[in-house]
Amino acid sequence: MTEWKEFSVAVNNEAKEAVSSILMELGSSGVSISDRHDFLQLPEYCEDTLWDLDEKDFPEDGVIIKGYFTEYDELDRIEKDLTHQIKELNNYGIAIDHLSITINDVKVEEWSSAWKKHYHPVNVTRFLTIVPQWETYEKSFSDERVAYLDPGLAFGTGTHPTTQLCLQALETCVFPEAKLFDVGTGSGILSIAAHLFGAKEVHAYDLDEVAVKSARDNIKLNKLEEIIQVRANDLLKGINAKADIIAANILTEVILPFIPDAYERLEDNGYFIASGIIMDKKDKVIESLLEHDFEILQINQMKDWVAIISKKIKKEE
Structure with missing residues (x-):
């Protein structure tokens, strides 16, 4: 043993x-x-x-x-x-x-x-339930999406307020055929949920190799390894492609310098979902988003945490 x-x-x-x-x-x-x-x-x-x-x-x-x-x-x-x-x-x-x-x-x-034995299914939103891989679960609604997860040692189960806020934002923003970048993927739950909500192409990135392995394992568990691509990367450095949606559940101190890169890597009118923001740093993030030509669409709060949904405004030439 x-x-x-x-x-x-x-x-x-x-x-x-x-x-x-x-x-x-x-x-x-x-x-x-x-x-x-x-x-x-x-x-x-x-x-x-x-x-x-x-x-x-x-x-x-x-x-x-x-x-x-x-x-x-x-x-x-x-x-x-x-x-x-x-x-x-x-x-x-x-x-x-x-x-x-x-x-x-x-x-x-x-x-x-x-x-x-302490790990149970949770209804994160009306349309999304996260279920541990070893439990049997029957849908409550025909249009309910189920994401199976094995959080392992290092990464979350999807219940922390910052992750729940991101999942709720994805439910609002994702549309059919959308291409999404998941920055700081952790367990991969945002990428999995994005596809379940309708995203056609999903790319997940994390600087931590352990997180990359965790995400790959969970994506394989959901039989999505052919759809969701995972790789180790420092935010979006070296990524030249563009996405319709960028989701970043990371620290405020990382979000702030990342905002210009998010703008460049988004298609016109693309959505930027920023979470991991503690309440007293919300105004700094909003100010920076506005300075970099983002339009604030929603500010959602759970306890002391905030997620901001913004849209890229095309700069006038």
Whole structure:
């Protein structure tokens, strides 16, 4: 029976992205983050999300970040390097508070069965339901679309507000024969949903090779590997083709410099769906979109998160 080592890092919230990156750079097969803020932001999390979550699993302070390594990895070196690199973050302006690292044994078969029992279908919109691959599901409506998903270790199930906002926006914007770019695809759920909503050609991009593999696995699970193309790429750099719709569920800090590229890679009157925007940064994104000749069509909010649907306005020559 294969055994895994779970490195569990308790640290302040401000350091979670950096610590997650360190774990991945050290060779973790995936990263999970238990963040009370995310837990509280999930809409009606007790019944209407894929996960049947237990509040006791989420820390009162800070976050718990877990990385996974096999019993064949150099575990002593990994523990030493992990501790050293996290403490070094102080030198880069990232304060480290109440740091603790624990290592636990995890048998992969026991692990899989333990978390799968908490994973259920969720009706994201009237026309879209996300279903775990190991569950049987019968449609409630004849026009209901079903996306099957195995989120694996590192990427989401489609229930986070930013993803739900994107899925709802896709339902509004996608039209038959549309060509779509999914930037920062993660689990691939946006690409899958886009095709189910009618997009004819879908291209999914992510900088993270682990995300690319996750997306490919989920796309294959839905038998769409001949339709949805996935590749590792830094946003849309080096992509010369144009799309009718660009969906980007990424951080505000990445969206802002990406807006000019989105404009260039859209057909005239094409739609740009930007999500992953925290409420207090909404105005900055709107201002930048307007400056780059986008028309704001919708601003949708769920808890503290915002998604903006905008349209490319052709510049007068």
